Amino acid sequence: MKTNTGRFFEDYFIGQVIDHACPRTIGAGERALYHALYPSRHALYSSDAFAQSCGLQFSPIDDLIVFHVVFGKSVPDISINAVANLGYAEARWLEPVYPGDTLSSRSTVVGVKQNSSGKTGVVWVRTEGFNQEEKMVISFIRWVMVRKKDPLETSTETVVPILKDIVSAADLTVPINLNFDSYSTVLSGSSYKISDYKVGEIIDHADGTTITESEHMMATRLWQNTAKVHFDSTLRPDGKRLIYGGHIISMARALSFNGLENMQMIAAINAGAHVNPCFADDTIYAWSEVLDLAETAKPSIGAIRLRLVATKGQAGLLHDKNGKYNSAVLLDLDYWAFAPS
Amino acid sequence: MKTNTGRFFEDYFIGQVIDHACPRTIGAGERALYHALYPSRHALYSSDAFAQSCGLQFSPIDDLIVFHVVFGKSVPDISINAVANLGYAEARWLEPVYPGDTLSSRSTVVGVKQNSSGKTGVVWVRTEGFNQEEKMVISFIRWVMVRKKDPLETSTETVVPILKDIVSAADLTVPINLNFDSYSTVLSGSSYKISDYKVGEIIDHADGTTITESEHMMATRLWQNTAKVHFDSTLRPDGKRLIYGGHIISMARALSFNGLENMQMIAAINAGAHVNPCFADDTIYAWSEVLDLAETAKPSIGAIRLRLVATKGQAGLLHDKNGKYNSAVLLDLDYWAFAPS
Amino acid sequence: MKTNTGRFFEDYFIGQVIDHACPRTIGAGERALYHALYPSRHALYSSDAFAQSCGLQFSPIDDLIVFHVVFGKSVPDISINAVANLGYAEARWLEPVYPGDTLSSRSTVVGVKQNSSGKTGVVWVRTEGFNQEEKMVISFIRWVMVRKKDPLETSTETVVPILKDIVSAADLTVPINLNFDSYSTVLSGSSYKISDYKVGEIIDHADGTTITESEHMMATRLWQNTAKVHFDSTLRPDGKRLIYGGHIISMARALSFNGLENMQMIAAINAGAHVNPCFADDTIYAWSEVLDLAETAKPSIGAIRLRLVATKGQAGLLHDKNGKYNSAVLLDLDYWAFAPS
Incomplete structure (x- = not known):
């Protein structure tokens, strides 16, 4: 065999x-496809000129x-x-x-x-x-x-x-040339910097996206992920293709732009759970909770720890009365991002 | 908030x-996606070598x-x-x-x-x-x-x-190095230059395309257009996603290649109306009417003013007997293009 | 007209x-789209670094x-x-x-x-x-x-x-700088080189992909193929779009990675038949048969002749009892590939 x-x-x-x-x-092709598949708008990943204003060679x-x-x-x-x-x-x-x-x-x-x-x-x-x-x-x-x-x-x-339950702020790696000294909040899309957020604050990202079979399959193939259940509709009795969990992570992160415009760079993922399966025709929404705030070695750059939750349909409570995730919850992700302090 | x-x-x-x-x-990624999403074939936008034969550095x-x-x-x-x-x-x-x-x-x-x-x-x-x-x-x-x-x-x-009802031909900006002196009508796909078209002439572009949800959402996201109605199927009682009007403009323009192969570069849009909404599974056709012809400062380059009409299903009359647009009309666009004279 | x-x-x-x-x-955009549309994983077409280790400038x-x-x-x-x-x-x-x-x-x-x-x-x-x-x-x-x-x-x-029934092995063109002298079977994904395959051997590629309308239309447009039946659902009484045969060739070739990881480069197609039409929602599988093995002028590079068969649903017999193709067979392709000897 x-x-x-x-x-x-x-x-x-x-x-x-x-x-x-x-x-x-x-390269440039994967980057463009990412923008076609997700409503991604963080300026650092959208514009070479913006990335250069932050000390990087090009938009990463x-x-x-x-x-x-x-x-x-x-x-x-x-x-x-x-x-x-x-x-x-x-x-x-x-x-x-x-x-x-x-x-x-x-x-x-x-x-x-x-x-x-x-x-x-x-x-x-x-x-x-x-x-x-x-x-x-x-x-x-x-x-x-x-x-x-x-x-x-x-x-x-x-x-x-x-x-480790969480990656400690001290273990986050700030890219060597990155700085937010001359960061434009006009071009980034929001004036809210790290100092404007409070631990415990909840941000509803408002926008929703209905998922299609073609898009999740194109995304999953683009990463050369070969797990059969994402591509072959004959493998489940209901004829559905199970959507790659990473598609939901990317969709939720992109939706979170609305309210977290300056959380440019993902520094770490502390924990992540794909709570319920997602299928084509589900409509995905997202909300975030601020879990922690921290400084980095660079005064212009702060770190923010966020819980990112993706739901099917508009979000209700995260847990039911028994403390279990509600059936509408798809993703519960705990991550650190770098943002202008 | x-x-x-x-x-x-x-x-x-x-x-x-x-x-x-x-x-x-x-970059190259957006260009490739445009060719995947629309049946775009104008040679100037397809080939660096062709663009260089027209005086440009690369295919724009x-x-x-x-x-x-x-x-x-x-x-x-x-x-x-x-x-x-x-x-x-x-x-x-x-x-x-x-x-x-x-x-x-x-x-x-x-x-x-x-x-x-x-x-x-x-x-x-x-x-x-x-x-x-x-x-x-x-x-x-x-x-x-x-x-x-x-x-x-x-x-x-x-x-x-x-x-202005229309941009006057004198106000059109011919790119500084563009020339059609050694333009190949073999490579462009048609021998009909501006001098072969007459005001009032109608061109039926013949080909049709059935629209899908994935394609219009990918296109709209690629332009970082965030209007919710294009992405969230729960916003309308009929569960349909309203298609971004620009998707129809691009589709109609690409379909218009067949009969307008040499109308390479859009110079101006004089007016445009999204007459009726479009939804997935509609099949789009297009026809054009020659509205005007003009010279530019460069002898090899002429300007042509065109009405581009996109319809759902094969085109009938543009207006009903009361002078209103027929329900099958999606787009009525009035634009100028540059072409070999 | x-x-x-x-x-x-x-x-x-x-x-x-x-x-x-x-x-x-x-360019890079078409390459990325190819990886999004097909589960393509041959290392030579995936990595510049791998291609350079094989003597080429970049990944072709x-x-x-x-x-x-x-x-x-x-x-x-x-x-x-x-x-x-x-x-x-x-x-x-x-x-x-x-x-x-x-x-x-x-x-x-x-x-x-x-x-x-x-x-x-x-x-x-x-x-x-x-x-x-x-x-x-x-x-x-x-x-x-x-x-x-x-x-x-x-x-x-x-x-x-x-x-010619087949392109003779002597007529295959090995790219001038290509060599497999320091080929890594770890990075290519399989240790099976040409010498490990036998004429008559059958390889079931195991994985299946359910086809969508968006994906086959995007692929076909990307090649600027304008045949109407692929795009216009109103042309057939059953409202289906006929899928471009080349979409099936690419899908089957990409699926064949699993079992033919080192068959990097297509050198020739000897014969090919699109046996039955394919439509959206069909699930495609593939199997291969080794038809011949040959040397090339370069000792590190061998040639392998393969029959690649794509089927709708899991493969049964290729022919019925009357010697005709079974209705599940979509493609019967006979080709040569270059691989490490």
């Missing part, structure tokens, strides 16, 4: 390093493109047989990516634990993305539930990694 | 200058991309609360835009008039687009009907600007 | 040379983009009145195409034969694509059934060209 059928739970072991295939050069490739591409390369090796994507932690952006850069991706197994059913296990990996100069541009941990080949054989190795 | 809810009629005053947010670098960015991007930036400030886009006038293209150029957009209020209902008013703005060298690349007037915040308060200021 | 209505059977004669309109510059434009663009330009002159695309032969790729290259297209009529009905005839053309330096980058023969203008007039000229 030359067709790749992917790894099963038994195929993973602590310390295993997997270099993922298909390095990918990212959107941070979530970098995440999706590095994640996508890991899918055939990590999650092609996954039953579920369980979570993210300790995602940090380390270096801006520019048009023409080539990204490659590598994962190291940092946790394994068989489930009590014997049919599946949980695998934790640290995935790292590199540019063509071997500089690490992103690093994140994710964990997935993977099928076992043989339910009768029991795995003895159990390692559950200790993960 | 940090979310932008847009301006209402009372927020506009004569002479008000609004610098729009989100400058945008346009399509004139309507420039229009859509500059227009799109104005939406959050001008028309997010608009009840209707009422018209365009005096649109002039002043400078070609090339891949890598960054566009920004500014509007000046040139007219305000409260409607008799007291609930809405009409606002006229002159919107200007600039490249990264602050050169003006496009200028146009549009007017919209905007909601009032308070129907009981009456606005006293009324200014209705005097608009 | 200035609208192009295309040529009819009587308009073709042996030796006729037709230079097609609309030269086209291909996908071979099938070159085919589609050169083919698309021929549509208005050759097949706009075609009843059917009957076949391909002797397609050879002669020179890699890089972002920024401009492609033009020319066809020479090499065969004409009236059908016995008198209503149609078959036309064979050799179509050649050139870059901006007038180097030939691709050459192929295709034949189509075209309507006659006048069924009563009989054409006397009959020439049926003698076509």
Whole structure:
């Protein structure tokens, strides 16, 4: 069998390093498609001239493109047989990516634990993305539930990694030349800087987008993510294609522009959960909550920690009376962004 | 409230200058997407080699991309609360835009008039687009009907600007290096030059395109146009998304290649009306009428004034017996183009 | 009538040379769209760094983009009145195409034969694509059934060209600087080189993709292919848009990555048949059969001849008991690829 059928739970072991295939050069085309697929409007990712006014050479490739591409390369090796994507932690952006850069991706197994059913296990990996100069541009941990080949054989190795609940503000990496000294809030679209936000503040992003099959499939393919459920309508009894969770992250982040116009750069993802599945014809809305504010080493640049929630239809309460997520909630993402202080 | 809810009629005053947010670098990606979204085939916008044979450095960015991007930036400030886009006038293209150029957009209020209902008013703005060298690349007037915040308060200021019915041929700007001295009608796709067209001549463009939700949303997002009705299927009782009028302009212009192959460059829009709304699954056809012919300062380049009409389904008569537009008419656009004389 | 209505059977004669309109510059945008429309993952077309490790300047434009663009330009002159695309032969790729290259297209009529009905005839053309330096980058023969203008007039000229059943391995053109001396099978995604495949071996590519209207229309427009049936849902009684056969070729080739990861470069198409029509909502799968293996002048590069079959729904038998294609078969393509030996 030359067709790749992917790894099963038994195929993973602590310390295993997997270099993922298909390095990918990212350029002006991916950037334009991102703007066609999401209502993305942060000025730093829209205009070379604006990026140059912030000390960068060019407008960098959107941070979530970098995440999706590095994640996508890991899918055939990590999650092609996954039953579920369980979570993210300790995602940090380390270096801006520019048009023409080539990204490659590598994962190291940092946790394994068989489930009590014997049919599946949980695998934790640290995935790292590199540019063509071997500089690490992103690093994140994710964990997935993977099928076992043989339910009768029991795995003895159990390692559950200790993960940071949040990336501390001190561990965020401000790009070396970035500064917001001569930042234009006219061009960015809002006068609200970090100092105008308060912890606990909720921002309703107001706009909604109805999802289509073509768009989510084009996005998912663009990141060379090969998980079958996103593309093949015959795999589910209801004939629906399950939408890649990253499509919802990007859609929610883009919708959040309205109210968070100056939260330019994603610095870290602390945690993320795809709470409910999303399908074509669902209409997505988003709201944010300010979780924390912090300084960086550069006086003009602050950090803001945000909860970004995406919902199907207009948002109601996040949780039901039993403390569980309401069925309309799609995404609960906890991240840090850089913004003018 | 940090979310932008847009301006209402009372927020506009004569002479008000609004610098729009989100400058945008346009490149090879937007160009490719334009070719994927519209059956665009004019050789000057398809081939660097052809553009160089016409004296330009590279194939410029399509004139309507420039229009859509500059227009799109104005939406959050001008028309997010608009009840209707009422018209365009005096649109002039002043400078070609090339891949890598960054566009920004500014509007000046040139007219305000409260409607008799007291609930809405009409606002006229002159919107200007600039490249990264602050050169003006496009200028146009549009007017919209905007909601009032308070129907009981009456606005006293009324200014209705005097608009030119048509941009005169003498006011068209031929790009400085453009010439059609060694223009190849083999490569352009037709031997019919300006001298082969007669005023009053009608050209049926024959081809039709059925519209999809994904394509019109991708196009509209690509221009960072944020008007909600284009994206959110829950806003109308019939569950339909209203298609951005500019999508129909681009579709009709691209369809008009068949019969107007040499009408390379849009020089001006004299007037434009979105006569009826368009929705996904409508099939769009187009026809043109030659309205005028003119010389330019360059002997090899002529100007042709065209009426471009887009219809749902095959075109019948433009007007009904009462002189009103037939319900199948979507667009009635009056524009000037440059072509080999 | 200035609208192009295309040529009819009587308009073709042996030796006729037709230079097609609309030269086209291909760049980073087309490349990104190709990755969004197809699950394409061959490393040589994904990464500049990988391509450089194989001796090329940059990652070349996908071979099938070159085919589609050169083919698309021929549509208005050759097949706009075609009843059917009957076949391909002797397609050879002669020179890699890089972002920024401009492609033009020319066809020479090499065969004409009236059908016995008198209503149609078959036309064979050799179509050649050139870059901006007038180097030939691709050459192929295709034949189509075209309507006659006048069924009563009989054409006397009959020439049926003698076509090669297959392009011989000795006639394949290895790009001048290409070498697989330091080829990384980790980055390519599979350790199986040409020496690991056997003639007669069947590879099931496992993954399926459900087709959408937007995606096939965007792809077909991107190649400036203007055949009406792909875009206008009113042309068929069932309201369906017929999907461009090339969309299925690209989809099947991209799906074939899973199991043929190292078959990087298409060198030739020996034969191809679009066996049954494809419509939106069909789910496409693919399988391949190894037909031949050959050496090239470069020891690190081998050639592999493959049959690529695309099916609607999971593949059953290729032929029914009468030796006819089963109704689920969409494409039967016979091609050569270059791969590490």
